[in-house]
Amino acid sequence: MAVIADKCPDITITVVDINKERIDAWNEENLEKLPIFEPGLSEKIKKCRGQNLFFSSEIEKNIQCADMIFISVNTPTKKKGLGAGQASDLKWVEACARQVAExxxxxxxxxxxSTLPVKTAEVIKNILAASQTNLEKTNKSFDVLSNPEFLAEGTAIKDLEDPDRVLIGGENQNAIDILSNIYNNWVPRKKILHTNIWSSELAKLTANAFLAQRISSINSISALCEATGASVSEVSRAIGSDKRIGSKFLDSGPGFGGSCFKKDILNLVYLSNYFGLPEVAEFWEQVTILNNWHQHRISKLIVKKLFGTITEKKICILGFSFKANTNDTRESSAIVICKDLLEEGARLSIHDPKVSEKQISSDLGVEPIAKENYPANKENNYGGWEFHSDILTAAKGSDAVVVLTEWEEYSTIQWDLIAKSMRKPSWVFDSRSIVVKEKVLKAGLNLWRLGDGN
Known part of the structure; x- marks a missing residue:
């Protein structure tokens, strides 16, 4: 919405939410305190907020005066009931549709x-249609469009300003053209694709599933590289130069995370089973199974390298967000890996330049433990963790440093200084292949790099 406001100064946009605290945060004068960190976003907010971009908790009033309403609420995987663990929970989408109808x-x-399963538009249309039972009195009419987003966190502004495509699905060409004209203010017409509404919904799920599948594929090869003496970076470069394959999403790492990949694949699995396609469901489910296996593989490898036990050993974790240039931790590999290490009794020292201590605590389900109180869980042999805003302090006295997020500052660490403060023998586990190998080894540290069999 911030990008549309920037590109279309003649359009007034109001973002509404039932969470007043969240809206207050978006209206915060100090742009450093915005709820979401995204490179370039604060500049857009500063330019447009109060001009043609507004944030409000007055939902009824703003629905009444809106010509176009974007439903952009969360669609998490259901935790219970029919389709639990796979199907999307559409309660917020339905709630929004009912508010719009009223x-x-x-x-x-x-x-x-929002990223939605195929046929969700049918639910929205039925709810809206129910409000039109007496057209003379209500004077209401609606058209429903699907306009999924294909942006990546960390590069979202760039992805919106120069998209590969804009996808609009619908049944009424006039409504499609109205939305197309908004994007056409900065997106070439040839990049604006029109489909039926069901193809648009399925295209979003499919795009995320294909990207996640590439990540799981290259991570499976990274394990094979380690076993055979090959280098996954060299394998990636070799296959990525093939025009039929391409180089995107062939970087090995600790596994995919974020709000969409896992959720959308599980949704695809559910839909495939629902429509009687168990073989299709099994194929896509394997992508998430391998991703989970890969994350636990890294945890086990750390324990193995540290003499088979990490009880009361200090391990420095660098990076907690699921990728660089975002403070989003949803489905982050760091959560799984850190929980595994805590289960083994480790004392974790966690650093991330954008993720707060409060968020880490929420994700791990465990409050941080002050150094003087450690260890706090002797009876069940469960470890503890603490948060540090400084890398050198976080690594001090540690047995190992584990790089889990590809923040740029982790690629320029002075390993000679870090090594002096660590307990020997010391290890660096680089799951992102961003540290300078020669500098780590020269500092007298042992190095494990994902997919490096040398």
């Missing part, structure tokens, strides 16, 4: 922006 006036275009 408060909208005149003609309104409703746009699915």
């Amino acid at each position: 408060f909208a006036t005149g003609y309104t275009i409703v746009v699915e922006k």
Whole structure:
């Protein structure tokens, strides 16, 4: 919405939410305190907020005056009931549709922006249609469009300003053209694709599934490289130069995370089973199974390298967000790996330049432990963790440093200084292949790099 406001100064945009605290944060004068960190976002907010971009908790009022409404709420995987563990929970989408049906006036275009399973538009259309039972009294009419987002966190602004494509699915060409004209203010017409609404919904799930599949594929090869003496970076370069394959999403790492990949694949699995395609479901489910295996593989490898036990050993964790240039930790590999290490009794010292101590505590389900109180869980042999804002302090006295997020500052660490403060023999576990190998070895540290069999 910030990008649309920037590119279309004649359009007034209001972002609404039932969470007033969240809205207050978006109206925060100090742009450093915005709820989401995304490179370039604060500049857009500063330029447009109060001009044609507004944040409000007055939902009814803003629905009434809207010509177009984007439904952009969360669609998490269901935790219980029919389809639990795979199907998307659409309760927030339904709640939004009911609010729109109740408060909208005149003609309104409703746009699915959330990542949704195929046929969700049918649910929205039915709810909206129910509000039109007496057209003479209500004077309401609606069109529903699907307009999924294909951006990546960390490069979201760039992805929006120069997209590979904009996808709009719908049944009414006039409604499609109205939304197309908004994007056409900065996106070439040839990049704006029109489909039916079901193809648009499925395209988003499929795109995420294909990207996640590439990540699981190259991570499976990284394990084979380690076993055979090959280098996954060299293998990636070799196959990525093939035009039929391409080089994108062939960087090995600790596994995919974020709000979409796992959720969308599981949704695809559920839909495939629902429509009687168990072989298709099994194929896509294997992508998430391998991702989980890979994350636990890294945890086990750390324990193995540290003489088979990490009880009361200090391990420095560098990076907790699921990728660099975001403070998003949803489905982050760091959560799984850190929980594994805590189960083994380790004392974790965690650093991340953008993720807060409060968020880490929420994700791990364990409060941090002050140094003087450690160890705190002797009876069950469960470890503890502490947060540090300085890398050198975080690594001091540690047996190992584990790089889990590809933050740029981790690629320029002075390993000679780090090595002096670590307990010998010391290890560096680089799951992102971003540290300078020669500098780590020269500092007298042992190095394990994902997919490096040398």
